[in-house]
Amino acid sequence: MSGIFISFEGPDGAGKTTALKKLMPLLQKRTDKEVILSREPGGSPISEKIRKIILEKENEEMDARTEALLYAAARRQHLIDVILPTLKQDKVMLSDRFVDSSIAYQGGGREIGTKEVAEINNFAIEGHFPDLTVYFDITPDIGLSRIKKDHEGQMDRLEKAAFSFHERVYDSYQEIVKDNPDRIKTVNANQSPEQVVKDVLDIIVKRFPKTFAKGE
Template sequence: MTGIFISFEGPDGAGKTTALQNLLPQLKAATDQEIVVSREPGGSPIAEKIRNIILDVNDESMDAGTEALLYAAARRQHLVDVILPTLQANKVMLSDRFVDSSIAYQGGGRQLGTKEVASINDFAIDGHLPDLTIYFDVSPEVGLSRIKKDHADQMDRLEQESIKFHQRVHDSYLKLVKENPQRIVTIDAEQAPKQVVDDALAAIKQRFPNVFNGGH
């Protein structure tokens, strides 16, 4: 495969989705390769159906193991339907969340064990890790305050979890960053939004100078 796979990660409230939206025009201006943007959980019809089940606020009785398996199932479908075809077509794949999210949220947040959740996902992703992961770092306190300010009336099942849950998620992300220094680049997401986007753009251009060599 000759395409490039970049994932975007971060705790709730890190602003990664907004940063990705603002980053996209600049990335498109800097490369001749087509860029495909998707998200997890979801990204393809079957995976989106699974997403609706996972994030439904009424599914309070969902077992943590079931949740982890559903995320892995959605990820597998997303990989087959969207990610692999994009890479095989020599395009740039940008995914809003990927496997690190499950390790941090279900492995750490739900306390299922990061190694255990990673092993579930090993089957789902079949060795297809991102070439680069941009991790938007924000403290749980700042992240949750942003969520409550921006969409308190639309918080999903995970966003409604306790501060202790979100602290475990954050700690797990930091562990992943430490364990994967070649793949994961950390961006300080508590900076001004423009600086966050500028830093992410610089990290991508630095990693793939032959692909993103246009623009300024």
């Protein structure tokens, strides 16, 4: 495949989604390849239905392993429907979350094992890892304070989890970043939105200079 696959990771409140909306047009100006933005869980019709089940607040009794399997199922469908076709067409695929999220949230946060969750997802993605992952680093206290301020009571099922859950997610992310230094690059998300976008853009351009050389 000739396209480029970039994923974006981070704890709740890291500002990924906001940054990606600002980043996408900046990237598009720098390349002749079409830039596609998607998200997980979701990104395709079937995956969006699974997303609704996972995040609905009334599903409080969902088993942790059920949750992990649903994420993997949504990811598989997203891969088949969106990611692989995009890459085959030589486009740039940006995904708001991918495998690392499940390892951190379900493996670490839900305490069902990072290795076990990684294995479930390896089955789902068949080795199709991102070419680059940008990790938005922010501590749980700051991230959750942002969510409470911005969402005004509209927090989803995972965002409402206990603080200890979010601490485990953060710690798991740190291990994932440490174990994958070539693929994962870190951005300090506790900066102004403009600076975060600039830092992310710099990372991407540095990794793929030929693709994003236009418009410099």
